[in-house]
Amino acid sequence: MFNKKSIALVLIIAVVGFALVGCGQSEKAAEQAPEKNQQQTEKKAQEKVKPKSGGTLVFGRGGDSVKLDPADVTDGESMKVTRQMLDGLVEYKPGETEIEPALAKSWETSEDGLTWTFNLRKGVKFHDGTKFNADAVVFNFKRWMNKDHKYHDGQFVYWGYMFGGFPGVVKSVEAVDEYTVKFTLKEKLAPFLANLAMGPFGISSPTAIKKYGEDYFKHPVGTGPFKFVKWVKGDRIILEANEDYWEGRPYLDKVVFRVIPDNTARFMELQSGSIDMIDGVNPNSVPQIRNADKLKLSLRPSMNVGYLAMNFDKKPFGNVKVRRAINHAINKKEIIKGLYAGLGKPAKNPLPPSLWGYNEDIDPYEYNPEKAKKLLAEAGYPDGFKTTLWAMPNPRPYMPQPKLIAQAMQSDLEAIGVKAEIRSYDWGTYLQKTENGEHDMALLGWTGDNGDPDNFLYVLLDKDNAIKGSAGNIAFYKSDPLHELLIKAQTTMDQEKRAELYKKSQKVIHKDAPWVPVAHSNPPLGLKNKVMNYEPSPVGQEKLNDVWLKQ
Incomplete structure (x- = not known):
């Protein structure tokens, strides 16, 4: 994987070991498939090739997003897109469920597991140019957890799912200083850190939320590798590269998520070359992808x-x-x-x-x-x-x-x-x-x-x-x-x-x-051979900032 991060070593006390669940097992079902070996061979070959910047990746999918505020949806089609635009405090390693730093560069927890302190990354900006800091984090969490918050415009059901209601297990979220946030829990929550890495808890620009109010889901603004450009309902969502992304500019100039409900029609467009990758592959299309000279099959780890x-x-x-x-x-x-x-x-x-x-x-x-x-x-x-x-x-x-x-x-x-x-x-x-x-x-x-x-x-x-x-x-x-x-x-x-x-x-x-x-x-995805460095995640959506197109 071409990972452009520079990540400091993080010392995390043993109590969080429960949350750092690797995905070696989650790939078990796919290991016997020829695609797994092909992907590993490809990955080694790509490590010897210099990635190319530029181009537009067109992703064909079966359904449209419901909303583009990840905190207010439960469907994968929405989070597949919002994952590109909003980062969380922590995230999963590519292709795995092990936790690594994102907007928080390090963290620590108290011995009783009730206090979590996150040290935030400095110099990060939202797509609207406003500053990412502790106040922004506190604003987002209070918006999700408190039903009486002025901008609690939505159901925010994932918050209820993962944190036990409103406000749930989180007693308070405080800005200790400009780049330090402290969470105090009412009781221990073993999957707390793993929950924070989930797509619904990507951090939005407070300025954008205040500007758009209940229509924020149509105008998402995060810190992620791609910025929102346009949403044509039922047809496509267009994103463009974030030139100032904290991990480094993504290789792709644009990503387009196209809606093509029929599996066969979507596969035919992949064959014709009008789109670059698809999910929702029909079973009878799998052998055709395997045998096509210009296509390849990728299997998502089963979880x-x-x-x-x-x-x-x-x-x-x-x-x-x-x-x-x-x-x-x-x-x-x-x-x-x-x-x-x-x-x-x-x-x-x-x-x-x-x-x-x-x-x-x-x-x-x-x-x-x-x-x-x-x-x-x-x-x-x-x-x-x-x-x-x-x-x-x-x-x-x-x-x-x-x-x-x-x-x-x-x-x-x-x-x-x-x-x-x-x-x-x-x-x-x-x-x-x-x-x-x-x-x-x-x-x-x-x-x-x-x-x-x-x-x-x-x-x-x-x-x-x-x-x-x-x-x-x-x-x-x-x-x-x-x-x-x-x-x-x-x-x-x-x-x-x-x-x-x-x-x-x-x-x-x-x-x-x-x-x-x-x-x-083991969900199959079809890709053109020119799509490089795509690594499917077991959680069903992945950032595309390290994907590039071979000319």
């Missing part, structure tokens, strides 16, 4: 889950026997074989096996239609029932062909007497409606943000996040035993003890069956 959530608030899904029957009815292996190009593995837990704390000892619900029918009869539905099955409109990394996957599930459910009508909406509406709990069953998924099990289990399945209007837990599953385990894990600093708590949590979840966990995928 995700695609799932079917059953809404506890809608009949008959409050009945555990019905939920278990649905689990036995879905033929995951055939879905992955036919609709994931084999680039995935069947899921039995909500946590991906690449993360520490994964419970390998859980016995999956096997595909068994007869057992499913028996459970339905025991639940009082011997003839099945009618329901709705919601399908995402766009391909997602964890679910490359959601409408076809929904159709396959519809057929599986029909075989046990469950008649499911498929419904879909545009991406923003789909997210809003599922967060409101309007669905019976809905397909969705999650790409891990920080390499910590808390980011999956607490965000997606804890009762704290089953709040209509901002639900991360769209099953609206509310388990007190699970909640106790997850909160204890958050406040336990020893990683081995945390891992055991997460393994127990997965036993509770498996027994209650709020989801059908479908698959953990």
Whole structure:
């Protein structure tokens, strides 16, 4: 990796070791693929070649961003773009989930884990020319955490997910001096540092927020490698290089994110040369990319889950026997074989096996239609029932062909007497409606943000996040035993003890069956051969400042 940073060595006391989770395991699923070896060979070759500056990278994707204020979204399409414009205090190493300095050049924590002090980078400016300093950091955090803040214009659901509500676990954020910020917590939060590296907590210009108010999401201003130029809704977002970026000017002059909803149409544009890289690759396009002279395939390290959530608030899904029957009815292996190009593995837990704390000892619900029918009869539905099955409109990394996957599930459910009508909406509406709990069953998924099990289990399945209007837990599953385990894990600093708590949590979840966990995928991306030094991140989005184009 051509890394232009000059990073001071940071001495961090042992208590933060829990947060520095490497991604060696997260790449395990991809290591056997030929692309992994090809990427490693390419990387070594590129280290001998001088990168070229200039050019425009056109990235084809399946859906548009919802908003360009990362603190007020939960979708990857938004954060894929905002990651280029806003930096956080800390960030993940390229291709990994290990923490490294960003706008904070170093940090330290108290022995009790309740006080965190960050030393900020000097000489950094926002894209509007205003100064980045401790006051800017304090302004951003107070805006997110305090509902009565003048500029708390939005839901800021990620803050609630990761910090336990508003204001949540953070007691105070103070500017010690111009370039030092101190956080005081009400209680220990084991993934605190890892949470801060997540895309939603990129630092915005306070001046821009005050200028645009509730329309700030249309006019993002950060300190990142690229600056916002233009957003044509449903079509494209244009960014340009930040000439004064603190890491050094990016190689690319511009980045254009184009919206091309149809996977096949997007692939055809890659083949024709009108775009430079795509995600959401159809399974039948994978061998074509592998065999094309001018294209190459890149696999994102697997740290995700695609799932079917059953809404506890809608009949008959409050009945555990019905939920278990649905689990036995879905033929995951055939879905992955036919609709994931084999680039995935069947899921039995909500946590991906690449993360520490994964419970390998859980016995999956096997595909068994007869057992499913028996459970339905025991639940009082011997003839099945009618329901709705919601399908995402766009391909997602964890679910490359959601409408076809929904159709396959519809057929599986029909075989046990469950008649499911498929419904879909545009991406923003789909997210809003599922967060409101309007669905019976809905397909969705999650790409891990920080390499910590808390980011999956607490965000997606804890009762704290089953709040209509901002639900991360769209099953609206509310388990007190699970909640106790997850909160204890958050406040336990020893990683081995945390891992055991997460393994127990997965036993509770498996027994209650709020989801059908479908698959953990290795999402494929197609690139032109001229795209150099692109390193996909397991968290689903990466900065493009070190990517360059071979002439």
